[in-house]
Amino acid sequence: MLTKQQNEELTQVGPGTPMGDVLRHYWYPVAFVRELDEFPTKKARLLGEDWAVFKTADGYGIVAERCPHRGASMVFGIVETDGLRCGYHGWKFDPAGNCVEILAEPDSSAKFREGCSIPAGIAQEMGGLVWAYVGEAPAPELPRYEAYVMDGIRDIGHAVIPCNWLQIMENSVDPYHVEALHGNYFEFIAAQQGTPMPGSFGGNRHEKVAFDNFEHGIIKRRLLVGQDEESDDWKIGHPLVFPFKMWVGGNGVFQMQIRVPVDDTHTHVMFYTVHAPEGADVSGDTRCVDYPIDWIDDNDRFVVDYIEGQDIMAWVSQGEVADRTNEKITKSDVGVVACRRMFRDAIRAVSEGRDPVAVVREPHDVVKLPLERSKFGRGSQFATDWIEHGSMRYSPIASEMKQLHLDAAAARTELGQT
Ligand code: FES
Numbered sequence: 133m134l135t136k137q138q139n140e141e142l143t144q145v146g147p148g149t150p151m152g153d154v155l156r157h158y159w160y161p162v163a164f165v166r167e168l169d170e171f172p173t174k175k176a177r178l179l180g181e182d183w184a185v186f187k188t189a190d191g192y193g194i195v196a197e198r199c200p201h202r203g204a205s206m207v208f209g210i211v212e213t214d215g216l217r218c219g220y221h222g223w224k225f226d227p228a229g230n231c232v233e234i235l236a237e238p239d240s241s242a243k244f245r246e247g248c249s250i251p252a253g254i255a256q257e258m259g260g261l262v263w264a265y266v267g268e269a270p271a272p273e274l275p276r277y278e279a280y281v282m283d284g285i286r287d288i289g290h291a292v293i294p295c296n297w298l299q300i301m302e303n304s305v306d307p308y309h310v311e312a313l314h315g316n317y318f319e320f321i322a323a324q325q326g327t328p329m330p331g332s333f334g335g336n337r338h339e340k341v342a343f344d345n346f347e348h349g350i351i352k353r354r355l356l357v358g359q360d361e362e363s364d365d366w367k368i369g370h371p372l373v374f375p376f377k378m379w380v381g382g383n384g385v386f387q388m389q390i391r392v393p394v395d396d397t398h399t400h401v402m403f404y405t406v407h408a409p410e411g412a413d414v415s416g417d418t419r420c421v422d423y424p425i426d427w428i429d430d431n432d433r434f435v436v437d438y439i440e441g442q443d444i445m446a447w448v449s450q451g452e453v454a455d456r457t458n459e460k461i462t463k464s465d466v467g468v469v470a471c472r473r474m475f476r477d478a479i480r481a482v483s484e485g486r487d488p489v490a491v492v493r494e495p496h497d498v499v500k501l502p503l504e505r506s507k508f509g510r511g512s513q514f515a516t517d518w519i520e521h522g523s524m525r526y527s528p529i530a531s532e533m534k535q536l537h538l539d540a541a542a543a544r545t546e547l548g549q550t
Pocket residue numbers: 199200201202203204218219220221222223
């Protein structure tokens with residue numbers, strides 16, 4: 133249980149708030165590369181502020197949405213080789229936000245223009261996404277987590293949902309919900325609706341769970357009834373990636389769950405999935421498909437007959453910002469407690485002028501994170517169950533990906549692998 137003030141400190145993401153200062157140490161996806169290829173400007177709301185993202189011949193940029201002249205939206209600006217020009221009166225800004233030209237006043241002084249700059253971040257492309265950093269200089273490295281740079285077919289279901297990002301992060305260190313929400317509740321809904329229940333998610337009873345802090349967040353381990361301590365779920369586990377992701381998968385499916393804090397009460401959730409099963413040749417294939425997922429139906433009811441729809445129901449139904457002043461935290465919430473501690477430690481680090489955890493300053497080729505190879509001890513059925521009964525069911529390439537995993541499993545059998 134937290135006080136109202138502690139809850140606000142942990143959940144507010146705007147500029148000048150303690151957590152807002154922590155979150156401004158990281159890079160966030162603000163567009164799909166595809167979107168800016170189709171049209172070179174896009175609005176992005178990030179950490180409670182509105183931005184215009186754009187693509188020039190030289191690269192990507194991000195500036196505050198409001199033009200400093202008289203407040204028109206820079207989203208409707210003209211993209212030039214070296215900057216963005218406001219569509220209203222033609223004031224031009226370079227990617228660093230300097231006002232470099234006032235169209236109607238060619239003789240404007242440099243001194244006047246200096247006072248007319250626009251807040252700017254930096255942006256670059258990786259893994260089919262455009263990433264932005266809007267914190268203080270010097271910017272840390274954009275971490276090249278394996279998901280974004282590995283070979284494999286990318287499949288990204290996404291939605292903006294009306295809740296604070298922290299309750300989604302708490303879910304990442306809450307293994308028991310898999311047994312209840314994706315097991316018992318799924319069975320209940322399947323029975324009510326007469327729809328199928330995926331075999332891989334039924335009957336996963338937890339014997340114990342454990343959490344270890346590491347340099348990118350918290351590794352979560354589970355031991356299910358019937359497993360021994362040599363199982364991947366216990367020995368390897370998978371991590372909450374601080375402060376807005378979880379790396380999960382197994383059996384040839386690799387997924388970074390990305391939760392971009394849009395503002396205090398909205399989060400852009402992305403299920404960034406890479407299909408790369410052993411036995412399939414995906415070398416050099418990094419195509420990237422994105423699509424919206426349904427989480428609420430025409431009658432305003434949650435769509436709960438698939439895995440991530442169940443998660444979204446839980447996250448959103450906790451309230452726009454979960455009321456932690458009234459909860460009853462107990463032994464089985466040990467991961468949630470560890471998560472809050474890590475966020476509080478990050479606030480302290482930043483207030484003392486240090487980098488919080490998972491800020492990467494060293495240039496690197498790839499950051500590899502722990503991940504189970506075999507999930508819940510299941511074979512390729514885990515992958516096909518996830519495609520059929522998870523957010524990937526909305527993917528335009530769902531059948532193709534299912535076939536990819538079936539063919540890969542057949543190829544592995546031929547080679548005598550499991
Ligand atoms: S409002 Fe942007 S140039 Fe006038």
